[in-house]
Amino acid sequence: MKKSLTVSAGLGLLLSGCAGFEPHAGWVEDRGQYKADTTSYRAISQNERIRYLVLHYTAVDDEESLRLLTAGGASAHYLVTSIPGSHGGKPVALQLVDDDKRAWHAGVSYWNGRHNLNDTSLGIEIVNLGYTDEASGRRWHPYQPAQIELIERLAADLIKRYGITPDNVVGHSDIAPLRKSDPGPLFPWQTLAARGIGAWPDPDTVEKYLAGRPPTARASVARIQQALAKYGYRIEQTGTLDEATRLVITAFQMHFRPADITGEPDAQTEAIALALVEKYRS
Known part of the structure; x- marks a missing residue:
């Protein structure tokens, strides 16, 4: 009984202390029916939701790529068109989904112990026809230099902002090899790796x-x-x-x-x- 009284007294003091807590007004975010102190106490155990960057090709032209990626079903965070536009002397990527939202680009996927990479990745779709099967064999379609320049700038920014490691910059075919082949063998992985984007062996x-x-x-x-x-x-x-x-x-x-x-x-x-x-x- 004495032990119970001691515990109760301690809990009462704790609750009393909580009831009297008044954070500084500048620390509090008003969320309508309640307020949240978002700065006073922060947990150490956390990391970015975004851990992977996945590169794709669309396998169709610009117009159809935009239709497929905006009309429902598949989506991606960014689209690099066949000839990227320019604004103020800089190439322009089309952002279709905010970075903090989940896009539907990876599908059934796996990489290094993690399944369903839509939850933890950003997707970049590149307008490229992929391949054409001809009598002489499979012909892969090349990427345009302007596309690669924009991909380099975009990927470098995303990698820096979210701390994405080189081994987590992958192609759709890496995370779904039984059903996908994009971005294909003509995508310049080695060139990009030399510029700090993606992994490459020594x-x-x-x-x-x-x-x-x-x-x-x-x-x-x-x-x-x-x-x-x-x-x-x-x-x-x-x-x-x-x-x-x-x-x-x-x-x-x-x-x-x-x-x-x-x-x-x-x-x-x-x-x-x-x-x-x-x-x-x-």
């Missing part, structure tokens, strides 16, 4: 993991699956070159080895994957 580390093997030498499927999973891709650890594994390897090659995107599990692919793991996951 050449010396790639050579270390090649260990004297020819780049096209057959490599261990199991080891490639393990390295890709550790870097961030969703890939089943089957140890065999099944169709899903080939699609994931192709997505990886489009990003980091676009000269050869056959999906073959070769030594260079393995070395690049291991170099990325060493650089960004160690």
